[in-house]
Amino acid sequence: MNNRSVKKINTAKTLYSCLGVIIAAFVAAVLLFSFFFVIAEVNGSSMFPTLKDGEKLLVSKISSDYQYGDIVVISKPDSETPLIKRIIATENQEVYINFDTGEVFVDSVLLDEPYIFQPTNLSGDVKFPVTVPDNSVFVLGDNRNDSNDSRYIDIGMIDVRWIVGKAHLRILPLNKFGILN
Numbered sequence: 001m002n003n004r005s006v007k008k009i010n011t012a013k014t015l016y017s018c019l020g021v022i023i024a025a026f027v028a029a030v031l032l033f034s035f036f037f038v039i040a041e042v043n044g045s046s047m048f049p050t051l052k053d054g055e056k057l058l059v060s061k062i063s064s065d066y067q068y069g070d071i072v073v074i075s076k077p078d079s080e081t082p083l084i085k086r087i088i089a090t091e092n093q094e095v096y097i098n099f100d101t102g103e104v105f106v107d108s109v110l111l112d113e114p115y116i117f118q119p120t121n122l123s124g125d126v127k128f129p130v131t132v133p134d135n136s137v138f139v140l141g142d143n144r145n146d147s148n149d150s151r152y153i154d155i156g157m158i159d160v161r162w163i164v165g166k167a168h169l170r171i172l173p174l175n176k177f178g179i180l181n
Contacts, residue, residue, distance in 0.1 A: 046141030124151030
């Protein structure tokens with residue numbers, strides 16, 4: 001066997017090996033994004049200043065332990081566009097909003113909300129106080145006066161089965177890449 005033939009065989013082996021690695025990486029990515037993660041795009045200004053329109057988020061689909069402060073992606077059965085909101089209260093908690101002062105209370109405790117754009121002065125058509133039903137959460141956008149959220153009957157309490165997952169990481173734009181608080 002001459003040098004040229006050996007080089008061709010080695011090149012073919014290298015290409016075959018690289019192709020195997022690429023296929024394995026593709027299969028792993030498909031599996032990860034089918035069962036564990038999804039990428040969601042922020043649509044609108046309801047989560048400003050925390051999130052801005054067009055930003056892309058990495059969302060974990062494996063969590064079911066939702067808590068106050070979690071940013072979640074919601075896919076309601078009657079809505080084409082997923083919602084991205086912050087959980088304010090979980091099942092059996094009482095929510096009261098004083099729209100004159102803009103303060104939000106959960107179980108009579110005033111929430112410390114440094115993430116909001118403005119105080120919650122815009123009321124919806126839900127009467128407060130309200131208790132969150134079993135297997136549900138109460139959500140608000142961070143831009144309270146420009147957010148369609150649990151204050152409105154058309155959104156209402158969010159059944160936890162409608163939650164796609166928790167947003168953990170902003171992946172785009174790259175200059176804002178990082179973990180979400």
